[in-house]
Amino acid sequence: VQLVESGGGLVHRGDSLRLSCATSGLAMRYYHMGWFRQAPGKEREGVSCISDADHETITTIDADSVKGRFTISRDDAKNTVYLQMNNLEPEDTGVYYCYAFGTTKNYRDQGTQVTVSS
DSSP states (O other), X not given: OEEEEEOOEEEETTOOEEEEEEEESSOGGGSEEEEEEEOTTSOOEEEEEEOOSSSSOOOEEEOGGGTTTEEEEXXXXXXXXXXXXOSOXXXXXXXXXXXXXXXXXXXXXXXXXXXXXX
């Protein structure tokens, strides 16, 4: 199983980024997917999660700090989950991780750095 993330980088306040997490070796449609982040000196926190695609309705949940700015989505045909981040703030700086939550096992990638300068 591999989760390969891309799209991080250095941006300015107010800019946008889109993170992508391409999965392989698992049937992504059966996994809840999530984005977490860890800022320097802080604990890892949940950012956005999206339910698996094996049900009629897909639901998402976002942290209060990113509501209205970040959008998680999934494309199961491409085995990829995305995080569209708009109106970025310096407080969004951190290492972003992609997670796949299964019924018996979870996976995550190595993380990618997002830095937002003021």
